[in-house]
Amino acid sequence: MTKTVFSISKSQQAGSAQRWCDYMGEVYYPLDCTPLDPRSFEGSLTALQLSNLGISKFTADALRTVRRQQLSGTEEVVFIFPTREREHFGHLGIEDEVGPGEMYVLNSSEPYWTQIANKTQNVTIKVPANCVRERFPLLDRTYGRRNIANAGMVPIVAQLALQTFNMVPLVDPQVLKRTEDNILDLMCIMLETRNVSDVPESTTVALSDITFQRLSSFLSLHFRDPGLAPEHAAISLRVSLRYVHKVYQLHGTTFGRELMGLRLQEADRLLRAPYGKNSLPLPISEVAYICGFSSQSHFSARYKEHFGFTPNERRLNPSEDTA
Structure with missing residues (x-):
C-alpha cells in the first residue's frame, strides 16, 4: 500500500511536460503527455496503490495524453470519472466525450488518446483486467464508449474511491482490503446495471x-x-x-x-x-x-x-x- 503526491506549479515550468509524463507513468503506465501551453501548465496528481486497485485523483490544465501500442505487458484497465469539465477520448476506433457524473473505460494494451481542458479534475481507478473479467465477463464491450454504466451508481463509486484516501493510514490493512473488494464489486454492478430498467x-x-x-x-x-x-x-x-x-x-x-x-x-x-x-x-x-x-x-x-x-x-x- 503506497500513497504518492506529485505536482507542477507555474514556478516549475522547465521540463514540465516530461515530468508530468514521468508522474503519469509511475502512477499508471507509460504515456505521452503534451500540454497545450507548456509555459503555464499546472497539475497535481495524488495516487493510492492497494493490492489490486490503484486509485488516483488529479487536476490538470489542457493536456493531450496518448497511449502507444503495447506488444506485451500486463493488461490493465482504467475507469475514469470526470468530476469537472468534459473529457474527450479515442479508443478502438471510437471517439467520444463524457462529463461529470459519467465515466469511461480504457484498456492499457490497446492504443488510445485523451484530451482535457484547463482545470480538469477526475478520479481514476486502475485495475488488472482479469480482476474485472472474472466478475464482469462483458468488460471488453465497454472500452471507449459512453453510457456504459448505471448513472446512479457512478458518483457513488467515485465518492467511495475518494473516501478511501482518507482511510489511509487510519484503518487496519484488512479493512482496506475489504474496502478494495467492495469497490471492485460495485464497479462491476455499476456496469451490469447500466440500464435503469435493469435496476430494481x-x-x-x-x-x-x-x-x-x-x-x-x-x-x-x-x-x-x-x-x-x-x-x-x-x-x-x-x-x-x-x-x-x-x-x-x-x-x-x-x-x-x-x-x-x-x-x-x-x-x-x-x-x-x-x-x-x-x-x-x-x-x-x-x-x-x-x-x-x-x-x-x-x-x-x-x-x-x-x-x-x-x-x-x-x-x-x-x-x-x-x-
Missing part, C-alpha cells in the same frame, strides 16, 4: 435517497453563498447536473425550493434571536446578506410570501407562529 425499483430509490441526503448536506453548508447554483452541487458531488435535477424531482421538490427554504429558515432564526440589553439587533439588510439574498427587497418579499408577515413584523412579534 428499491435500489434506484435507495441511490437517489443517498444523493438527496448528500445534496441536503451540501446546501446546509453553502446556502449563504448568493451565487450558489445547481452546477456547484453537481461538481461537488461529482454527478451530472441532469441527475441533480432528477433526484430533486423524485423527492417532489427542486434545488431552488430547498435552497430558498434554508435561507428563509436561517433568516427567521436570526430575526427571532434574543439580544442583550446593550446589544442591537442585526439590521434586516444584514440578515438578508448573511442568508444569501441579493437584496433586502427580494428578501422581504420572499419572507412575507413564505411566512405570511414581513421581517419587521417578525422582529416585533418573535413568538408568533409561522404560516
Whole structure:
C-alpha cells in the first residue's frame, strides 16, 4: 500500500511536460503527455496503490495524453470519472466525450488518446483486467464508449474511491482490503446495471435517497453563498447536473425550493434571536446578506410570501407562529 503526491506549479515550468509524463507513468503506465501551453501548465496528481486497485485523483490544465501500442505487458484497465469539465477520448476506433457524473473505460494494451481542458479534475481507478473479467465477463464491450454504466451508481463509486484516501493510514490493512473488494464489486454492478430498467425499483430509490441526503448536506453548508447554483452541487458531488435535477424531482421538490427554504429558515432564526440589553439587533439588510439574498427587497418579499408577515413584523412579534 503506497500513497504518492506529485505536482507542477507555474514556478516549475522547465521540463514540465516530461515530468508530468514521468508522474503519469509511475502512477499508471507509460504515456505521452503534451500540454497545450507548456509555459503555464499546472497539475497535481495524488495516487493510492492497494493490492489490486490503484486509485488516483488529479487536476490538470489542457493536456493531450496518448497511449502507444503495447506488444506485451500486463493488461490493465482504467475507469475514469470526470468530476469537472468534459473529457474527450479515442479508443478502438471510437471517439467520444463524457462529463461529470459519467465515466469511461480504457484498456492499457490497446492504443488510445485523451484530451482535457484547463482545470480538469477526475478520479481514476486502475485495475488488472482479469480482476474485472472474472466478475464482469462483458468488460471488453465497454472500452471507449459512453453510457456504459448505471448513472446512479457512478458518483457513488467515485465518492467511495475518494473516501478511501482518507482511510489511509487510519484503518487496519484488512479493512482496506475489504474496502478494495467492495469497490471492485460495485464497479462491476455499476456496469451490469447500466440500464435503469435493469435496476430494481428499491435500489434506484435507495441511490437517489443517498444523493438527496448528500445534496441536503451540501446546501446546509453553502446556502449563504448568493451565487450558489445547481452546477456547484453537481461538481461537488461529482454527478451530472441532469441527475441533480432528477433526484430533486423524485423527492417532489427542486434545488431552488430547498435552497430558498434554508435561507428563509436561517433568516427567521436570526430575526427571532434574543439580544442583550446593550446589544442591537442585526439590521434586516444584514440578515438578508448573511442568508444569501441579493437584496433586502427580494428578501422581504420572499419572507412575507413564505411566512405570511414581513421581517419587521417578525422582529416585533418573535413568538408568533409561522404560516
